[in-house]
Amino acid sequence: MTVLILTGEEDVTADMVVVHLNASGVPVIRLDPADLTASAALSGEFVHGAFRGHLSSGGRLVSMSGLRSVWVRRPGTPAARAPQPSAWLTEESAQSLYGLLRGCGARWMNDPDAAGRARHKPWQLRHAQHSGLPVPATLITTFPRAARAFAERFPDLVVKPVSGAHPQEPPRAVPTSRVAPGTDFDAVAYGPTLLQRRIAKRADVRLTVVGDTLLAARKATPADADPDHVDVRFAPSGTPWEPVEVPPRLAEAVRSYVTGAELAYGAFDFAEDADGTWWFLECNQSGQFGFVEVETGQPISLTIAQWLGRPGPREPDHADGRRVPVP
């Protein structure tokens, strides 16, 4: 049975997994939804109470019943490269592709419904609290008065985007940034604003979860680091990522998080404070892992390949691919 990888051609991080799948003899078909109606095609029929579906990409043809797993890695916008792209064609293509795949019974990394919910940072914060993870005091608001009151309670704050999306035209990035004392919060009224107590961190931690496996890496904050450099993605890179053990109680909370979120994969970001506490910042359900593996040598891509390559499921009992649990 085949592993379907939804991603773009340029995704060299996905290549790291494909290499392992090839080595273990697991068939792979790689498809970018952006290529639908151009170099990718789909078909599904519902006849006499049965379903049969097929996908083709790059000259390969695969039956949907022959899929063991689907990895939603970095899929392009469906039909974006069609000869005559349109918002209508994108919606038609998205519903066709993902709708057909939902009925095929393959295991997902990650299930689209779970992934959609898990992208919401406010949901992440609440779910992390429920899971027993330490969450820094956070406020999301459009009330300037609420922001001012929060700043009085927690004078050392950072601001970050709620969605993780970035403004375009012109393209800009919005890093997590420290809010200076005395800042005017009037502009909070013009957009939901996420304010969070700054953790005086001694390290950043990236914890990658693949199924039941937890792989954590730690990047120490230099003693002379500028406290205004909050966002590790934008800070000068002075120290390496190194493998680190996950504290047992935190591991238990992380497993509770991914189980409750119904995620097969998640990339957690924590800030480690002076007491060694790992404060939950976010869990990106499709977070990058290549840079961690390259620096630490941790077998993340191998673990993903092993998860994807496990034997396929049987015929689903439900239209959405769920199976009736065996008592």
Place this chain on the structure above:
Amino acid sequence: MQPFALNYARPAVECECSTPYVYDAGLQLNVLADGRIAASDLALLRELGTTTSTAGSKTHFDD
């Protein structure tokens, strides 16, 4: 009238570098000019930063 968070925005860094590999549809992998698989060259990946957590993507959320 600008949302508060955008006061902290900065221009996205557009990578103008070209990658030294191309996609091989037969292998379903990116390959280097000498035929080697790009993903097997960890030193190259580290140098290019193509597997790195980034910000400013037009098409995807932060990762």
